Amino acid sequence: MRILVLKVALGALxxxxxxxxxxxxxxxxxxxTTATPEQIxxxxxxxxxxxxxxxxxxxxxxxxxxxxxxQCAACHGDFAExxxxxPVLTGGxxxxxxxxxxxxxxxxxxxxxxIFDYVRRAMPFGNAQSLSHxxxxxxxxFLLNMNDVIKDPEFELNQDNFTTIKMPNADGFYxxxxxxxxxxxxxxxxxxxxxxxxxxxxxxxxxxxxxPDSKSAPSVx
Amino acid sequence: MSKxxxxxTRSSSRRQFLKSAGLTxxxxxxxxxxxxxxxxxxxxxxxxxxxxxxxxxxxxxxxVADRPYxxxxxxxxxxxxRDVEWLTATRQSSVNFTPWHELDGIITPNGLCFERHxxxxxxxxPADHRLMIHGLVDKPLIFSMSDILRMPRVNRVFFLxxxxxxxxxxRGPQLNGCQFTHGMIHNVMYTGVPLKVVLNEVGLKPNAKxxxxxxxxxxGMNRSLPMEKALDDCLLAFKMNxxxxxxxxxxxxxxxVPGWEGNIWVKWLRRIEVGDxxxxxxxxxxxxxxxxxxxRARRFTFVMDAKSVITNPSPQAPLRFRGQNVxxxxxxxxxxxxxxxxxxxxxxxxxxxxxIDGPVLERSVxxxxxxxxxxxxxxxxxxxxxxxxxxxxxxxNELRAIRGVNSIYHNNGxxxxxxxxxxxxxxxEIS
Numbered sequence: 001m002r003i004l005v006l007k008v009a010l011g012a013l014x015x016x017x018x019x020x021x022x023x024x025x026x027x028x029x030x031x032x033t034t035a036t037p038e039q040i041x042x043x044x045x046x047x048x049x050x051x052x053x054x055x056x057x058x059x060x061x062x063x064x065x066x067x068x069x070x071q072c073a074a075c076h077g078d079f080a081e082x083x084x085x086x087p088v089l090t091g092g093x094x095x096x097x098x099x100x101x102x103x104x105x106x107x108x109x110x111x112x113x114x115i116f117d118y119v120r121r122a123m124p125f126g127n128a129q130s131l132s133h134x135x136x137x138x139x140x141x142f143l144l145n146m147n148d149v150i151k152d153p154e155f156e157l158n159q160d161n162f163t164t165i166k167m168p169n170a171d172g173f174y175x176x177x178x179x180x181x182x183x184x185x186x187x188x189x190x191x192x193x194x195x196x197x198x199x200x201x202x203x204x205x206x207x208x209x210x211x212p213d214s215k216s217a218p219s220v221x
Numbered sequence: 222m223s224k225x226x227x228x229x230t231r232s233s234s235r236r237q238f239l240k241s242a243g244l245t246x247x248x249x250x251x252x253x254x255x256x257x258x259x260x261x262x263x264x265x266x267x268x269x270x271x272x273x274x275x276x277x278x279x280x281x282x283x284x285v286a287d288r289p290y291x292x293x294x295x296x297x298x299x300x301x302x303r304d305v306e307w308l309t310a311t312r313q314s315s316v317n318f319t320p321w322h323e324l325d326g327i328i329t330p331n332g333l334c335f336e337r338h339x340x341x342x343x344x345x346x347p348a349d350h351r352l353m354i355h356g357l358v359d360k361p362l363i364f365s366m367s368d369i370l371r372m373p374r375v376n377r378v379f380f381l382x383x384x385x386x387x388x389x390x391x392r393g394p395q396l397n398g399c400q401f402t403h404g405m406i407h408n409v410m411y412t413g414v415p416l417k418v419v420l421n422e423v424g425l426k427p428n429a430k431x432x433x434x435x436x437x438x439x440x441g442m443n444r445s446l447p448m449e450k451a452l453d454d455c456l457l458a459f460k461m462n463x464x465x466x467x468x469x470x471x472x473x474x475x476x477x478v479p480g481w482e483g484n485i486w487v488k489w490l491r492r493i494e495v496g497d498x499x500x501x502x503x504x505x506x507x508x509x510x511x512x513x514x515x516x517r518a519r520r521f522t523f524v525m526d527a528k529s530v531i532t533n534p535s536p537q538a539p540l541r542f543r544g545q546n547v548x549x550x551x552x553x554x555x556x557x558x559x560x561x562x563x564x565x566x567x568x569x570x571x572x573x574x575x576x577i578d579g580p581v582l583e584r585s586v587x588x589x590x591x592x593x594x595x596x597x598x599x600x601x602x603x604x605x606x607x608x609x610x611x612x613x614x615x616x617x618n619e620l621r622a623i624r625g626v627n628s629i630y631h632n633n634g635x636x637x638x639x640x641x642x643x644x645x646x647x648x649x650e651i652s
Contacts, residue, residue, distance in 0.1 A: 028422050031371055032354075032362035039363065040355050043492055046433055046443060048500050075310070085310035096516035101627050103507065108518075110506045118503040121441030122340060125314070128439045173510060176522040182623060185526075188613040190563060190605070192572045198652070199568030199601060201639060205394035205648035211401060211536075212305055 045121050045129070049111040051163040058158035059138025061145035065153075067135055068142050071124045080146045090146045096172065106147025110173050112165040115140045260296040262541055297323075302333060303400060308389075313341040314440070316383070318404025321530070321551065322538040327378070327408055327579050327586045331462055334407035336469045337383055337483065340440030345489055347473040350437070352419075352457070356495035359424030366473050369457060372414040377456065377479070378585045380553045382406040382525045384482035384509055384630040390617070391626045394648040397536035402636065402648060406553070408586035411477050413458030416451050420495075429495045433502075434476055437491035444485045445499035446478065450523075454479050457490065480555030480584040481523040482630070484509050514625030525555035527614050528633035529562055529589075529606040540595060540644035548591040550575075550604050557609035559587040566593065568601030568637070568651050575604065583609070600640035601651055617650065 047053040069078060075086040082088030092102025101107075105115060120136050122128050131139070141157040144150040149165060150157070157165075205211070269275040293300065304317040316337040319329060336342065347366040355361035383405035389395045396402050425448075432451050436442035446455070456477040459466060466472040471488025478485050484504055499505070499521070511519040529552035534540045548566075552559045562575040575589035589604070605614045617634030639649040 026421060028424070029372060029418070030422075031368040032364045032422055035353050035355055035361035035363045040353065040361060043353055044355070044494065045441065046435070046494060046500055046502075048496070048498070050498075052496075085307075096512060096518075097514070101512060101516075103512070105507075108507060110520075111501045114501055114503050114506055117443070117500065118507075121435075121443065122439070122503075125311075125340070126439075128340065128441065172517050173506070173520045174517060176519055176524075178519075178522065178524075178526070182615075185613055185615050185619075186611045188615070190572070190607070190613055192563070194570065195572070196568070196570050199570060200652045201601075201649045202652050203393040203650040204639070205397045205536075210305075210307070210395055211397040212303065 045117075047113045047117040047120065049113045049163075051113070051159070054113075054116070054159040054162055055133040055136075056159055057133030057137045058156050059134050059136070059141055060156050061138070061141040061150060061153040063134075064138035064140070064142025064145075067131075067139055071131075072139070075125065080143060089143060093148075093168070096169070104147065105143055106149060106168060108169050108172070109167055110170055112140065112144060112149070112162065112167055115143055116162075260294075260299075263296075299323075300333070302335060303404075305396070305401060314339045316385075316405060318400045319407050320400045320537075321404060321406075321532040322399055322535050324532070325549065325588070327551070327582075327588050328462060329407035329409055329586075331409070331464065331467050331470070334381075334409065334461075334467070334470055335383070335405050337405065338438065338440070338469065338488070339442055340438045342469040343438050343489060344468040345437060345473060350473050350489075350491070352474060352490060352492070354419065354423045354493045354495070356433075356493075357426035357429040357497065358495050359426070360422075362423050364419065364422075366459070369414055369419075369459060369474065372418050374412055374414050375456065376410055376412050377454075377477070378408065378410045378580070378582050379477060379479045380406055380408045380525075380584060380586045381483045381486055382528075382553070382555075384484060384522070384525070387632040387634070387636075388629045390634075390648075391621070391628065391632055394650055397648050399530050399532050399535040399636075400537060403530040403532075405483070406586070408551075408553070409461045410463070411456055411458035412460035412463070413456035413477060416455035416457055416476070419457060420451065423495075425495060428497045430497050431495075431499050433492075433494040433496060433500050434485070434487045434490060435492040435494075436471075436487045437489040442484075442487055442504065443500065443502045444487060444504055445502065446476075446485060450478065450481070478523075480525060482509065482525055485523065509630060511624065511628040511630050513628060519628075522631055525553075526631065526633045527554035527556065527559070527606050527608040527612045528552070529559075529604040529614060530636045531564070531602055531604050531638060534602070534640055534644070534646045535638055536646050536648055539646045540640055543595055543597055546593055546595050548593060548602065550589055551586045552589060552604065552606035553584070553586045554606070554608035554610075554612065555584055556612060558583045558585075559606050560609050561607040562587070562589040563605050563607075564589075564591045565603050566600045569603060572605075597642050599642055600638075601649070602638050602640060603635050605635050
C-alpha cells in the first residue's frame with residue numbers, strides 16, 4: 001500500500017513540473033510580492049517616443065548649457081563636439097551616406113525621447129540617476145538646440161510639448177528585412193571543387209597592424 | 222612502434238624545421254605573437270624527459286586546501302581575455318575578447334567569457350537583488366532571488382555573440398588574431414527559469430506586445446524585447462556552466478535571448494515593463510542599428526546569422542610542424558543548428574566537408590575539425606557553415622554588396638587566414 005501511495009504522489013509531482021515548464025499559461029505559482037505604486041515609481045525611469053513615462057518638469061537650452069558645462073563637457077566637450085573617444089553629440093548632418101558617416105543625436109537619432117531616457121538612466125557617467133526632472137528637460141533642450149532641432153535657446157521644453165519635437169532622421173530607419181533582401185543566402189549553392197581559377201591576396205592586416213602586443217595582456221592572478 | 226628510439230623533443234624538431242626552411246630570423250621577428258601560442262609548444266627541459274625522472278614524479282604536489290577555488294595551471298597564464306585599448310574611451314564602458322585559439326570543445330570556461338558592459342560590472346548581493354515586473358499586467362510583482370530559485374528551471378546551451386563581433390573588419394582586415402576578430406562570442410550552459418513562467422505570475426494584458434528589459438547596473442541598460450520571443454525560449458538565468466553567474470556576466474540574474482545579439486541579453490536584470498510598443502532606447506536606435514550604404518538604417522536586427530571561423534591555425538596559433546596537423550574551428554547560427562561546415566585550404570578553389578565533433582545543438586557553438594597533412598606550402602584557409610534553415614555563410618564581399626561598409630554590426634562573412642611557408646598566419650582577404 002505504501003509503495004502504491006508513493007507512486008501516485010510521485011506521478012502527481014511529475015505532472016505538476018511538466019505543466020509549469022511547458023504550458024503557455026498554467027496556474028501561477030503564487031511567488032513574488034505585490035509591487036506598490038511607490039516602489040514602481042522609484043524604479044520606473046523609461047520614456048517612450050509617445051511621451052509615456054515623461055515626468056512633470058521643464059527646462060530651456062540656456063538652463064541646460066550651464067548644467068552641461070558643469071556635468072558633461074569634460075567628456076563631451078563644451079559644444080557637445082566630443083573629446084578623445086567620448087561620444088560626439090552634434091554635427092554630422094547629411095553624412096550618413098558619406099564614406100565616414102558621423103552618427104550623432106542630430107544626424108542619426110530617431111526620437112528625442114531617447115535622449116531623455118538615456119540621460120536619465122546613465123548620465124552623467126560616474127553619477128547616474130542624479131539629475132532632477134527639470135535638469136533632464138534642460139539638458140535635453142540644450143542637446144536639441146546644439147543640433148538645431150530647437151532653434152530658440154529660451155524655448156521651454158516640458159512634458160506637454162515634448163512629443164512635438166521631430167528628429168531630422170526620424171524616417172531613416174526600417175525594420176530588419178534580411179529575410180527578403182538577403183534571401184539569396186538561403187538558396188546559395190556551395191561549390192566544392194574547381195570553384196575559382198586564380199586567387200590573390202587583396203588585403204592584409206599586417207599593413208595596419210593595430211593588434212595589441214602580448215605585453216599588454218593582463219595576467220591571471 | 223613507440224619504442225623506436227628516444228623521441229625527438231618538440232622544440233628540437235621545431236628548430237630543425239626552421240633551419241631547414243632557413244627561416245630562423247623570420248620567426249624571431251614574430252616572437253611576440255608566437256609566445257601566446259599553446260603551452261605544449263614551449264621549450265622543453267631535457268631533465269624532465271625520458272629516461273630522466275621529473276621532480277613531480279618524486280615529490281608531493283599541492284595539498285587539497287591550497288586552491289579552494291581551482292584555477293588553471295600556471296602554464297596556461299597566457300590564456301586570458303584581452304582588450305584593445307584604443308577601441309573605447311574607458312574600461313568601464315568597454316569590451317574584451319575570448320581566446321578561442323586556446324579553447325576546444327564547445328563550452329567557454331566562465332573566466333574566459335568575453336565581457337561587454339557600459340557602466341562597469343557591479344557585484345550585487347543576491348539578498349538585495351530584486352526583479353520588478355509591471356506595466357500591462359494583471360498584478361505587478363517584485364521577485365527576490367529566493368522566489369526565482371523556487372520556480373521550475375531548465376538547462377540550455379546557447380552562444381552569446383555581440384552584434385559588433387568582427388565589426389572592425391568591415392573595411393578590410395585589421396586585427397591579427399581570432400581572439401580580436403571573433404572573440405566577442407561565448408558558449409555556455411545556462412540554468413534558469415523560462416521567462417514565460419515569470420510572466421505567467423504577473424498575468425499579461427491582451428495588448429501586451431513588447432517588454433522593456435532593464436539592468437541594475439550604472440548604465441541602466443535597456444532594450445525592447447518582442448513578446449513573441451519572450452514567450453518562446455528566453456530564460457532568466459542564474460547559473461552558467463553549473464556555477465553562479467560571474468559578476469561580469471550579470472550576477473545574480475541575467476536574461477538569455479537565444480540566437481539574438483548579445484546586447485539584448487540584459488545583465489543584472491532588475492526590471493521588466495510590459496508595454497504595447499517598443500521604447501526606441503539608445504541601444505536600439507543610436508547603437509545596434511545597421512547603417513546601409515543608402516544612408517538609411519535597419520533596426521531590430523536581433524538574430525545573429527550563421528557564422529564560422531577557423532581558430533587553429535590562426536595568427537595567434539601558427540602552424541609549427543610539417544606532416545600531420547589538426548585544423549579546428551567553431552560554427553554557430555542564431556536561426557537554428559549547424560548542419561555542415563566546409564573548409565578550404567587553397568583560397569576557395571576546392572572545399573572539403575569538415576568533421577563535426579561534440580554536441581550539435583540549436584543556437585549553440587558547434588566544433589569542427591579537418592585533419593590534414595602540411596608540407597610547408599602556403600595556405601589560404603577559410604571555413605563556411607550551413608544551418609538548419611538552409612542559410613549558407615556569405616563572403617565578406619557578398620555582405621558588402623548589400624550593406625556597404627558602415628553597418629558595424631552583424632558581420633558574419635567568411636574569414637580568411639594566410640598560412641605562410643614558415644607557419645606564421647595572418648588575417649587577409651582574397652579575390
